[in-house]
Amino acid sequence: MDAREAVAAALRRELRSRLGLLGTPLQILAEDVLGEEDERIDWVAVEPDGRLCVVLLAHAAGGERLLASGLAQRAWMQARIPDWQQLVPGLGVRADLRPHLLLLAPDFSRVARRAAREADPDGLRLARYRWDRVGGETRLIVEPVDPIAPARATSGPRPSPPPLVSVFRSGLAESDFAGGRPERV
Numbered sequence: 001m002d003a004r005e006a007v008a009a010a011l012r013r014e015l016r017s018r019l020g021l022l023g024t025p026l027q028i029l030a031e032d033v034l035g036e037e038d039e040r041i042d043w044v045a046v047e048p049d050g051r052l053c054v055v056l057l058a059h060a061a062g063g064e065r066l067l068a069s070g071l072a073q074r075a076w077m078q079a080r081i082p083d084w085q086q087l088v089p090g091l092g093v094r095a096d097l098r099p100h101l102l103l104l105a106p107d108f109s110r111v112a113r114r115a116a117r118e119a120d121p122d123g124l125r126l127a128r129y130r131w132d133r134v135g136g137e138t139r140l141i142v143e144p145v146d147p148i149a150p151a152r153a154t155s156g157p158r159p160s161p162p163p164l165v166s167v168f169r170s171g172l173a174e175s176d177f178a179g180g181r182p183e184r185v
Contacts, residue, residue, distance in 0.1 A: 008059070011057075011059075011129075011140070012042070012057070014140040015057060015104060015129060015140070015142065016028065016031070016043065018140070018142050019043065019045065019055060019102070021142070022102065022125065022127050022142065022144055023102075023125055023144070024047045024048065024053075024100075025047070025048060026043075026045035026046070026047060026053055026055075027045055027046050027047075028043055028044075028045050029044045029045060029046055029052075029084075029091070029093075030043070030044040031043050031044075035072075035073045035076050035077065036072045036073055036075075036076035037072070039069055039072075039073065041054055041055070041056065041073050041077065042055050042056055042057045042104075043055040044077065046091070046092065046093055047100065049094070049097065050092050050093055050094035050097060051093075051094060051097040051098075051099060051100060052077060052078070052081065052093055052097075052099035052100070053099060053100040053101070053102055054070065054073050054074045054077050054099050054100070054101050054102070055101075055102045055103075055104065056069060056070045056073065056101075056102075056103050056104070057104045057105075058103070058104065058105035058106070059105075059106070060105070060106065061105060061106045061107035061108070061109070062105070062107075062108070062109050062112060063103065063105050063107075063108035063109055063112030063113075063116075063126070064109065064111060064112050064115065066103050066105055066112070067103060067112050067115055067116055067119065070101045070103050070124075071101070071119060071120075073101075074098075074099050074101045077099055078098060078099050081093055081094075081095040081099075082095055098123055099123075100123050100124070100125065101120070101123060101124045101125070102124075102125045102126075102127065103116075103124070103125070103126050103127070104127050104128075104129055104142070105126075105128060105129075106128060106129060106130060107128050107145075108126050108128065108145050110148060112126075113126065113145065113146075113147045113148045114147065114148045116147045117147035117148055121147065124147075125144065126144070126145040126147065127142055127143065127144050127145060128142070128143060128145050129141065129142045129143075
């Protein structure tokens with residue numbers, strides 16, 4: 001194992017032990033699962049309410065590709081919940097709840113954060129990680145990332161949009177045809 005693989009393995013071990021600290025406690029069911037399009041799902045976990053959680057880890061900042069992959073993997077995993085229930089009946093995984101998605105990366109771009117909010121504001125969580133030296137010791141810092149909040153509405157009521165009026169290329173409006181019947185030719 002070279003130095004890069006050793007660091008990656010240490011990162012996975014440390015992150016695995018801290019996943020439950022990023023919101024809901026998680027029970028890891030599987031690790032390194034082969035998912036959609038032969039891509040790897042880092043962890044599949046179950047939350048206390050029986051909801052699955054799909055966890056993906058990226059080693060580079062940005063997050064757009066991780067988000068796209070995560071949404072695909074979550075849908076793929078949701079379709080396989082009945083298989084998991086059949087294989088392990090006492091697992092307590094609920095098929096009626098859409099799985100959550102937890103994405104871990106060194107950082108997320110503004111575009112990735114906005115896209116995460118738009119894609120699924122309640123079922124998708126982002127967390128960033130970094131190694132930091134604290135008192136001569138290297139520690140892994142993991143913190144949740146808030147998606148970009150929606151734009152705040154201006155004060156006061158919104159103005160009503162103007163009524164829609166169809167205008168044909170000829171310049172005639174629908175009201176010009178209101179009283180007459182179409183002529184047969």
